[in-house]
Amino acid sequence: MPQPRRFVVEADGGSRGNPGPAGYGAVVIDPATGETLAEAAEYIGVATNNVAEYRGLIAGLRAVRALLPDGPADDGPQVRVRMDSKLVVEQMSGRWKIKHPDMKPLAAEAASVLPASAVTYEWIPREKNKHADRLANEAMDAGKRGRQWEPSASTADLDTPRSSVAAALPPVSGPPGDPAAGAARARAALNRPAPSATATPKVGWGAAPDLGEPTTFVLLRHGETALTPEKRFSGSGGTDPELSATGRGQAERAAEAFAARGTVQEIVSSPLRRCRETAGAVAARLGLEVRIEEGLRETDFGAWEGLTFGEVRERYGADLDAWLASAKAAPTGGGESFAEVARRVAATRDRLVSRYAGRTVLVVTHVTPIKTLVRLALGAPPESLFRMELSAASVSAVAYYADGNASVRLLNDTSHLR
Numbered sequence: 001m002p003q004p005r006r007f008v009v010e011a012d013g014g015s016r017g018n019p020g021p022a023g024y025g026a027v028v029i030d031p032a033t034g035e036t037l038a039e040a041a042e043y044i045g046v047a048t049n050n051v052a053e054y055r056g057l058i059a060g061l062r063a064v065r066a067l068l069p070d071g072p073a074d075d076g077p078q079v080r081v082r083m084d085s086k087l088v089v090e091q092m093s094g095r096w097k098i099k100h101p102d103m104k105p106l107a108a109e110a111a112s113v114l115p116a117s118a119v120t121y122e123w124i125p126r127e128k129n130k131h132a133d134r135l136a137n138e139a140m141d142a143g144k145r146g147r148q149w150e151p152s153a154s155t156a157d158l159d160t161p162r163s164s165v166a167a168a169l170p171p172v173s174g175p176p177g178d179p180a181a182g183a184a185r186a187r188a189a190l191n192r193p194a195p196s197a198t199a200t201p202k203v204g205w206g207a208a209p210d211l212g213e214p215t216t217f218v219l220l221r222h223g224e225t226a227l228t229p230e231k232r233f234s235g236s237g238g239t240d241p242e243l244s245a246t247g248r249g250q251a252e253r254a255a256e257a258f259a260a261r262g263t264v265q266e267i268v269s270s271p272l273r274r275c276r277e278t279a280g281a282v283a284a285r286l287g288l289e290v291r292i293e294e295g296l297r298e299t300d301f302g303a304w305e306g307l308t309f310g311e312v313r314e315r316y317g318a319d320l321d322a323w324l325a326s327a328k329a330a331p332t333g334g335g336e337s338f339a340e341v342a343r344r345v346a347a348t349r350d351r352l353v354s355r356y357a358g359r360t361v362l363v364v365t366h367v368t369p370i371k372t373l374v375r376l377a378l379g380a381p382p383e384s385l386f387r388m389e390l391s392a393a394s395v396s397a398v399a400y401y402a403d404g405n406a407s408v409r410l411l412n413d414t415s416h417l418r
Contacts, residue, residue, distance in 0.1 A: 006078045007028055007030070008031045008079075009026060009027070009063070010026070010029065010082045011027075011083050012026075012085070012132035013054070013085075014262070015052055016140060017260055017262060022046065022048070023041065023043045023136050023139030023149070024041065024059060024136050025131075025132040025137075025139060026059045026132055027039050037063075040059040043142055045143070049085075049262055050085070050088070050287040053085040054110060055106070056132065057088060058110045058113065060081065061113035064079055078118060079119045081119060084124055084126040084133075085265075086266065092119075099289065102287065125213060134155075135154065138153075138156060213358040214400055214407070215356055216361065216397060217349075217363045217373065217400070218395060219363050219374075219395065220278065220362060220394075220395055221366065221367060221392060222243070222247070222251075222270075222274040222393070223243045223248065223250035223278050224250060226241055226244050232308050233304045235305055236299065237301060238306055239305075239306065241274060243273075247277075248281070253393070253416050254393050254417075257416035259285045259286060263360050266361045266362070267290045267291065268296065268352060269365070270297045270366060271292050272297055275296070275366065276290070276292070276364075282362060293348055295347060295348030295351075296348060296363065297365075298366035298369070299335065299338070300334075300335045301331045302332050303331065303333030303335070304332060338372075342372050345368075345373060348369075371388050372385070373398055374398065375388075377406035378408055391414050395413040396410050396412060
């Protein structure tokens, strides 16, 4: 009985501005050998990252279909799609709903190219999708020159190590004694480099392992509410105010800035309204979904909710002094201490770093959680919370590496608001 033909499709898309000048790339690979069977790339004008990614997927699937002289039969092909777009992979796998109106027709078109039973989807880190990424960038570069991508001018295949591709793909399988599968395994083995018997041990900086891409938290404080300019305590135990008109404007400007940068891949938010509204503004521009994380909520300030610092000093002076002196002291009336908040935020951080390893995540939250993440990354004492300025709708950033280290890359950036 003939075995179904197997293919791997790697696809990617990009936008320099999101939305901005966009292009996609796709490559069809023989899973046994890592050999490139087909490439596709195109400059598509102004579009978002997600639109470009979907267009890359469609092109890759069409390239597979073109390799089948008789079209897709009932017993084949078997296609494994590998992409670094979590959104596309999860939506095409049926695990995430497709809500954005621009994505629905593209997903339907992708689903119509080959039988659903023939295609499976796998998320891969960005560094393992270099061939398709290079094609997409070549297409965008060509578009910048007023031209379309040409296969004869591409170097994407040359820049992709053959052995690393073959080693990363699913193993070839077949019935015992299947000569086709056996020959494919032999070709794959020939593509792998022989181990060096005289390798010199690395020393100094070279001794460190390759930690890969860090998980980066882009920390966005919510926009202003009516309480913000009055500097009133506004935590998770109060009225849950909405954004003011000023705050909505700040959220829109933040959304424009993130769209221009085009680096955010995931969005998570505190459950409080002001954060959900801020996150929603960004998500609408980027075509992403917002995931709510309970652990990102602001401190519960107890009886101090809605009061100014001066009013708390007047009414609860002794409790305020204790709170300022110790991270273990809680606000009057059963609020949260900063020590309790730190434990909650650290647990949320660990969960998100594990879930979004190697990704860039927009974390929309409040003053205390952001300052706490920065403090923990620096290894600074709790009193450092009182020594940081954090403006409404400001942006900070922390990168987390696989060895457990962290690097603070930005703090209280408000340039997008000017």
